[in-house]
């Protein structure tokens with residue numbers, strides 16, 4: 001993580017600009033207790049059309065300056081430039097720094113790597129969609145994409161080296177019908193239209209025998225898969241884990257209607273890295289395929305994250321608001337920290353985590369003269385974020 005340690009200094013004056021970086025305001029952590037906890041500052045910066053926060057903490061006699069994790073932006077060179085610009089603006093006496101931007105590793109071709117927001121705002125296709133969840137080495141995904149050039153593939157993965165490997169292969173083999181997303185597959189399908197998907201492949205998912213709640217398959221996942229699948233479309237599990245197989249067949253056979261086929265040691269035209277490993281160990285491979293039988297209604301995603309209310313007295317608000325997590329059915333909300341903006345009346349930052357337990361989102365709310373907005377834009381319009389937002393408005397208006 002890029003950071004700079006320098007001898008303690010007066011904070012930068014805001015608003016100000018230095019070396020192409022705008023320093024907009026500084027927020028100071030609020031002390032909930034009588035004793036002084038280590039004061040932390042958030043410096044709001046804007047550069048190269050991105051806005052984010054830098055954190056300043058006390059470290060013995062020094063200041064430690066780094067990116068605020070919640071608002072981290074890419075590429076890292078932008079962050080390093082902002083850190084260097086801050087240190088230069090306050091004429092810091094630097095003790096340690098790893099923000100040299102020379103020797104930046106070239107990023108692989110990212111044309112086919114899409115941010116989740118792309119699927120909220122822009123993604124449209126008339127083609128059939130097929131989705132592979134946890135594509136790992138990408139062998140199966142690449143094979144399918146080459147065999148089916150008229151299908152739009154979406155590959156979901158959360159392991160960055162696997163993503164980079166797949167992106168390289170797409171480029172080397174000139175494959176143009178795959179989009180790759182670094183996002184939790186359990187929540188991705190909320191953003192896909194109903195009845196447009198031909199196949200969802202889940203090959204050798206992590207079995208999570210000790211933490212079943214982390215498994216890809218759940219009742220919610222199966223229902224979302226059925227919604228996005230067109231009639232005749234299939235949700236295809238392939239696994240070496242007998243426990244996972246049993247767990248999934250139980251979930252699927254509890255559906256009110258449906259067609260399920262089961263195979264043992266079926267051959268596929270391509271053998272993935274994990275399959276290769278399990279076959280060499282002589283393990284059985286199980287396939288469970290669910291076929292969608294009905295049309296589903298389109299869902300309308302509610303994207304209203306506005307705050308139709310104001311905070312009359314921000315200092316009073318932060319003294320009284322609860323910082324305990326609030327857990328309700330399908331979502332939670334937790335105000336984690338509160339900051340005041342010193343030279344701006346009735347203003348501050350509220351740091352919170354919200355939404356779905358499996359994929360909590362961390363955000364800041366910027367309060368300016370009592371008016372609220374999500375810093376760096378709204379959370380993704382998932383059903384759990386929308387519910388959490390409604391709850392938050394209730395909390396604030398109390």
Ligand SMILES: C[S@@+](CC[C@H](N)C(=O)[O-])C[C@H]1O[C@@H](n2cnc3c(N)ncnc32)[C@H](O)[C@@H]1O
Pocket residue numbers: 133134135136137138156157158159162183184185186203204205206216272273274275
């Ligand atoms: C055991 S590997 C199997 C990889 C590949 N399908 C194969 O057969 O070789 C499971 C993969 O799923 C990915 N994964 C685990 N949980 C995931 C999630 N919630 N969303 C997307 N990918 C996930 C992991 O990063 C890992 O690459």
